[in-house]
Amino acid sequence: MRPDHEVVVIGAGFAGIGASIRLTDAGIDDHVLLEEGDDVGGTWYWNQYPGVAVDIPSFSYQFSFERRTDWSRVYASGKELYAYARECAEKYRVRERIRFGVRVEAAAFDDDAAVWRLQTGGGNEVTARFVIGATGVFSQPKPPDIPGLERFGGVTVHTARWDPELDLAGKRVAIIGTGASAVQVIPAIAPVVEHLTVFQRTPIWCLPKPDRPIPGLARRLMRLPLGDLAGRLASQAFVEATFPLPLHFGAVLPFSKLAERSGRAHLRQQVRDPVLRKKLTPAYAVGCKRPGFHNRYLATFNRSNVELETDPIERITKTGIRTKEGTLHRAEALILATGFRLFDDANPPFVVRGAGGVDLASWWDENRLQAYEGVSVPGFPNFFTVLGPYGYNGASYFTLIETQTRHILRVLRRARKQGATRVEVRREANERYFRSMLARRGTQIVWQDSCSLANSYYFDKHGDVPFRPSPTLETIWRSARFDLDDYRFEDVAA
């Protein structure tokens, strides 16, 4: 059987765009992208809440081969990143390969034909020899499990499904959650709403963000030969020192203590009321969960129209939110900054059945999350993920995208060369990789005792934290050098 396409990429965020560019470079022209939304951009398409911006410097949060020297700020806004995604999709002719408004509901490997059958709703099917999952991790909004949510009489909106028409000016607003999204949306809307009640369950460490407009001189310097490369290298070094290294060596080096000192100083500087400050101070060490980065988040709680509620929510009523102690906070609009479904069957966000009909979510449930180099799972031939377990090391997602697509393209090139129709990672290679990941996690920051107080989404139900415990250079080196014989290449469709 000849499949519809040699490769189908699922998702047209930066991961899908990056994969498509590399496929085209490799001469794999017979590929399409399936995208649920009606435009490119992924995260930056779906998350258009006020204040949305990146937390990694823009010089690192971009493709290495498509560097912009005209970012307006050190940390680009969501709008700028969305525009960058559209530009990349146009320039590299990715857009013309995308089928928008197509949601993949299920993927099943047809053993006999060695092809993937993708169900896309309405009884439609797309077949592909190879599938690249590029659906990200923060794609499935998680509404809170609070009684009465559906009875709320005002407007309810999740940060990741923001309605650009929503006008909060002069309204009484409630927001549930104080994660990285809330840290950005709260200071952005506080000046325009009449009243804002913030429902905090677990305080977040909020660290200062070295964000500012990029001065004209710096932009001119970056346009000089090697200027932007120098900026990029400095930015990559900064990211490495502030994300992957603390994450992976935080148990043996004092990153957490230093960050906590900075977090406490930031709190003291921004919040004068000691009672309020105490409520905003986390009981867990920095690094147990993703911190926020903002220069105005904490100070926003000094405003007379902003109230921090830490009493647990009992229920949501037609007119507002009632807490356990019985206070009813009236609201006309309710913002759910409650994050995303990450584990179980949420990633990838469709049912995946591999060889012999084995369900990926159940396989992970029984065997723990694992994927060879974060890309491939034994028993799931011809299927690759850009953001699989133990793939992401905490650096810029762009570094991850380029690293993992390098891995995938090496495999696909070999498959082409050998005329292989079925490519599967060997079980022993996967086990070796998984064991090495587990053996190295002891130095990670997340294993501090106080993390049990953090309510951190980093941990799955087995207690695993599927970050890749590796410095970025090692991940890059591995993607270029891993042994291709760790995969089995066969021609079974002949």
Ligand code: NAP
């Ligand atoms: P999140 O970090 O998962 O935060 C969700 C918040 O909602 C938490 O404060 C959580 O409290 C609270 N919550 C959830 N269910 C609740 C309930 N039933 N009752 C009360 N509170 C509840 O989600 P997020 O803020 O959307 O961020 C997710 C991730 O996206 C981030 O960690 C980050 O990786 C990424 N992100 C990045 C950026 C950026 O780069 N600029 C911006 C936004 C998001 P608990 O802590 O108690 O669970």
